[in-house]
Amino acid sequence: MTTYYNYPPQALQDELKKIAKALVVPGKGILAADESVNTLGKRLQEVGVENTEENRRRYRQLLFTTDPCIADNISGVILFHETLFQKADDGTPFLELLKQNGIVPGIKVDRGVVPLFGSEDECTTQGLDDLAERCTGYKKEGCHFTKWRCVLKIGKNVPSYQAIMENANVLARYASISQSQRMVPIVEPEVLPDGSHDLDRAQKVTESVLSAVYKALGDHHVFLEGTILKSNMVTPGMQCPIKYSPDEIAEATVLAFQRTVPPAVAGIAFLSGGQSEEEASVNLDAINKYVGRKPWPLTFSFGRALQASVLKTWNGKDEYTKAAQEELINRARANGLAVLGKYKAGTVKGAAADAELFIKNHAY
Numbered sequence: 001m002t003t004y005y006n007y008p009p010q011a012l013q014d015e016l017k018k019i020a021k022a023l024v025v026p027g028k029g030i031l032a033a034d035e036s037v038n039t040l041g042k043r044l045q046e047v048g049v050e051n052t053e054e055n056r057r058r059y060r061q062l063l064f065t066t067d068p069c070i071a072d073n074i075s076g077v078i079l080f081h082e083t084l085f086q087k088a089d090d091g092t093p094f095l096e097l098l099k100q101n102g103i104v105p106g107i108k109v110d111r112g113v114v115p116l117f118g119s120e121d122e123c124t125t126q127g128l129d130d131l132a133e134r135c136t137g138y139k140k141e142g143c144h145f146t147k148w149r150c151v152l153k154i155g156k157n158v159p160s161y162q163a164i165m166e167n168a169n170v171l172a173r174y175a176s177i178s179q180s181q182r183m184v185p186i187v188e189p190e191v192l193p194d195g196s197h198d199l200d201r202a203q204k205v206t207e208s209v210l211s212a213v214y215k216a217l218g219d220h221h222v223f224l225e226g227t228i229l230k231s232n233m234v235t236p237g238m239q240c241p242i243k244y245s246p247d248e249i250a251e252a253t254v255l256a257f258q259r260t261v262p263p264a265v266a267g268i269a270f271l272s273g274g275q276s277e278e279e280a281s282v283n284l285d286a287i288n289k290y291v292g293r294k295p296w297p298l299t300f301s302f303g304r305a306l307q308a309s310v311l312k313t314w315n316g317k318d319e320y321t322k323a324a325q326e327e328l329i330n331r332a333r334a335n336g337l338a339v340l341g342k343y344k345a346g347t348v349k350g351a352a353a354d355a356e357l358f359i360k361n362h363a364y
């Protein structure tokens with residue numbers, strides 16, 4: 001084993017650190033609006049809207065034309081490829097709208113989940129082949145960070161060594177390529193909440209997955225100060241009969257990170273993983289209130305838990321756009337407070353604040 005390698009040039013280190021820092025600034029988090037065509041289609045279908053390119057554009061327009069005060073709590077937005085080139089009704093590119101509000105645009109660069117042959121229904125994520133070229137193009141367009149999602153399942157025999165190793169390695173290779181193109185990688189190894197396992201099992205799996213991820217990132221000499229981890233909170237399986245308090249979830253989550261995530265990592269931004277909007281805010285708040293060593297900013301990068309009330313209120317109807325945008329502002333504010341450990345449960349209402357957002361086997 002050789003121990004000789006090169007750190008990125010100082011200018012690149014500085015650039016990556018600056019981008020990462022802006023994303024995890026206190027009181028702010030990331031809006032994950034990078035649902036792929038199928039995933040967004042499912043969400044639109046739930047509110048009776050057809051999954052056409054125009055309806056996806058109309059919906060994203062609603063998000064990105066929300067009052068500039070949204071930037072008080074949103075630091076960055078993760079986009080999907082199609083969205084990057086779309087424009088508002090008046091011709092302003094979406095990217096321009098975000099920039100005008102001081103919101104950092106980022107882009108999902110993985111090409112989705114595929115099965116791992118020979119495993120018990122486990123998967124890996126593809127998209128490495130032309131990644132460097134795609135990142136060069138995205139950076140030119142004005143994106144400054146990327147995101148790549150891997151999925152791990154909890155079951156009697158899983159996650160397997162094969163799945164843990166493969167996903168850790170592909171995340172490391174992705175992160176390295178992203179940094180080579182001056183883009184901060186958001187490394188997302190999502191441990192799915194499907195199953196009846198308890199909190200203890202979820203914590204152990206999350207620890208095993210994260211320790212493999214950081215071993216791989218180290219092996220690939222990824223510059224950790226220029227990375228963000230997008231993690232699941234440590235929660236019991238959705239079918240677990242035992243109920244745990246937000247404090248118990250916070251303790252399990254922070255302990256798992258203390259044991260596996262190097263302090264050099266710029267920040268941790270949680271996915272919502274099927275929690276309701278209110279649950280996700282309350283748990284994020286408890287995590288930030290938890291008394292213990294937390295050397296990283298702990299923020300949000302929610303998809304469903306920032307958009308459920310927005311979608312329900314909008315319903316595809318232009319006359320409800322303003323009301324739906326108010327929902328986004330309110331939920332972002334709730335999460336902004338949770339990042340500071342100042343959210344009071346139940347104080348922010350929403351059309352779907354308590355709605356169950358869990359989607360079984362949310363691999364794709």
Ligand SMILES: O=P(O)(O)OC[C@H]1O[C@](O)(COP(=O)(O)O)[C@@H](O)[C@@H]1O
Pocket residue numbers: 032033034035036037039040078112149188270271272273274301302303304305363364
């Ligand atoms: O559309 P895809 O590729 O299935 O992505 C699923 C979603 O999962 C996330 O990684 C996390 O979303 P949630 O907060 O809804 O769990 C989003 O960024 C992404 O949109």
